[in-house]
Amino acid sequence: MWKWLHPYAKTERAYQLCLTLQPWFWAGALLCLSIGTVWGLAFAPQDYQQGDSFRIIYIHVPSAILSMGTYVAMAIAALVGMVWQWRTAYMSMIAMAPIGAVMTFIALFTGAAWGKPMWGAWWVWDARLTSELILLFLYMGVIALYGAFEDKQQAGKAAGVMALVGVVNIPIIHYSVEWWNTLHQGATISKFDNPSIAPEMLWPLLINLLGFAFFIGAVTTVRLRNEIVLREMHRPWVQTLAKQQLANTQQKRAANQNMTEGN
Amino acid sequence: MQFDSFAAFINMGGYAFYVWLSFGVTFVAMGIIAIQSFIKHQNLLKQVVVEQERKARIKRARKQQQAST
Amino acid sequence: MSLYHGIFKRDMQIAFKQKAELVQPLMFLLMVVTLFPLGVSPSPDTLQRIGPGVIWIAAILSSLMAMERLFRDDFQDGSLEQYILSGMALPAVSAVKVAAHWLVSFVPLLLLSPLLAMFLNLTVDMYVALVLTLLLGTPLLSLIGAIAVGLTVGLQKGGVLLALLLIPVFIPLLIFATSAVDSAALQLPYHAQLAIIAAMLLLATALAPFAIAYSLKVSQN
Numbered sequence: 001m002w003k004w005l006h007p008y009a010k011t012e013r014a015y016q017l018c019l020t021l022q023p024w025f026w027a028g029a030l031l032c033l034s035i036g037t038v039w040g041l042a043f044a045p046q047d048y049q050q051g052d053s054f055r056i057i058y059i060h061v062p063s064a065i066l067s068m069g070t071y072v073a074m075a076i077a078a079l080v081g082m083v084w085q086w087r088t089a090y091m092s093m094i095a096m097a098p099i100g101a102v103m104t105f106i107a108l109f110t111g112a113a114w115g116k117p118m119w120g121a122w123w124v125w126d127a128r129l130t131s132e133l134i135l136l137f138l139y140m141g142v143i144a145l146y147g148a149f150e151d152k153q154q155a156g157k158a159a160g161v162m163a164l165v166g167v168v169n170i171p172i173i174h175y176s177v178e179w180w181n182t183l184h185q186g187a188t189i190s191k192f193d194n195p196s197i198a199p200e201m202l203w204p205l206l207i208n209l210l211g212f213a214f215f216i217g218a219v220t221t222v223r224l225r226n227e228i229v230l231r232e233m234h235r236p237w238v239q240t241l242a243k244q245q246l247a248n249t250q251q252k253r254a255a256n257q258n259m260t261e262g263n
Numbered sequence: 264m265q266f267d268s269f270a271a272f273i274n275m276g277g278y279a280f281y282v283w284l285s286f287g288v289t290f291v292a293m294g295i296i297a298i299q300s301f302i303k304h305q306n307l308l309k310q311v312v313v314e315q316e317r318k319a320r321i322k323r324a325r326k327q328q329q330a331s332t
Numbered sequence: 333m334s335l336y337h338g339i340f341k342r343d344m345q346i347a348f349k350q351k352a353e354l355v356q357p358l359m360f361l362l363m364v365v366t367l368f369p370l371g372v373s374p375s376p377d378t379l380q381r382i383g384p385g386v387i388w389i390a391a392i393l394s395s396l397m398a399m400e401r402l403f404r405d406d407f408q409d410g411s412l413e414q415y416i417l418s419g420m421a422l423p424a425v426s427a428v429k430v431a432a433h434w435l436v437s438f439v440p441l442l443l444l445s446p447l448l449a450m451f452l453n454l455t456v457d458m459y460v461a462l463v464l465t466l467l468l469g470t471p472l473l474s475l476i477g478a479i480a481v482g483l484t485v486g487l488q489k490g491g492v493l494l495a496l497l498l499i500p501v502f503i504p505l506l507i508f509a510t511s512a513v514d515s516a517a518l519q520l521p522y523h524a525q526l527a528i529i530a531a532m533l534l535l536a537t538a539l540a541p542f543a544i545a546y547s548l549k550v551s552q553n
Contacts, residue, residue, distance in 0.1 A: 125374030
């Protein structure tokens, strides 16, 4: 069933896939984020209890959902790398880690900025906030472990184990609001057929969610290409590619200079 | 538009500091990681070319040495 | 004078190349501070009471981790021996290296301190006192610590031994620093505690470089 994925175990195919997907992801990110943010900031109604500070939800919820999603994706990549011994799987894992950590940071920061006017405190040690902070530590641990090894094959395996062990935190984060008495409110988008949020607020939220997801995809394609070039520097296809790309950028720079000089 | 004027929009019902701090830090963080990834890409490609040229130089120097001896 | 400037620059450049080594003690600090609300009690009042001590203890522990790199690389590649043989004043070399190490290891701690203070629910008065104690106390940690690091640099398994040597020596600093922050919590003046820490710092600045030089010579044999 997954035979169509097999070619991407080779770094060259994976690189080409990144190049193909990249413009779509950036376009999608730009489009969805602009629409979602403007809609959420200016056109969505304010909450009857929380007023306009409610608008932080359009960043907080997508980044929180995707911080967990990216970690699960990392864990799946680690699993693929371990079971099928794909180097590209480990490379994807480490490509996703920094952007996942940034999403976790954004979720924590916007949560604190929202919590201060709402609950009166920038930070409380309740279950959901603490488990999200632990997620940030897990991301940092995976990145640190990968960086500590000289041999990146070994690094991938070690960081992969770390990522898989940490994935047990994800259900804890998600169900923390049900299992413990927390200050953090319950799930907003839990029931698909009858959501507890008004549609005028739901749509910009979903669009931003898609936008953030596209952004994560876009940055991952860039970082995966970086990791591939770093590891495969001695391969001929990388060397021809590098020469080509540099020639392109030099051409573009020369063209820009000509245009400015001409005007 | 939920707001009567642009000033009201910036004010965000009194929550201006928190809302704009959140949106600001978010987009700055996203910008930083995107730009850093791109810069690293350019630097890596340059590194590949420089390494290649260096290896070619070493090869040429060796050939010259062999030819002269 | 330019020789010492050169050593300072070299140490800073090496430090910035090994970013992971710098970031890890900070991560350790953050995680240790996180353990206390989870292990003791998340109640804001309890955290405020134990907060100053927790931050100072975590700072001491993470500084013990960071201190090992002060002389280790130079010892292993032989530059330390060169410094000793070169005829430069070894106390001055030591002082310069400690200064570079302090900038690289403790300034990030100071930058992280507002976050830690927020996690432990410290008031603004307490935080001001905390920053003052950190500013006066962390150079003291570096200076005294360097003496012990100089003694253990040649040993294979330095690790915990360094902690055993230094923790008793750091206890007075810990007591005065936490006393200052606790006084700030009660809105009482804390000049006395700060003055004592400053006095210890001045004494260390005057004498420690000579002790560090001597301990390096002992290690180098």
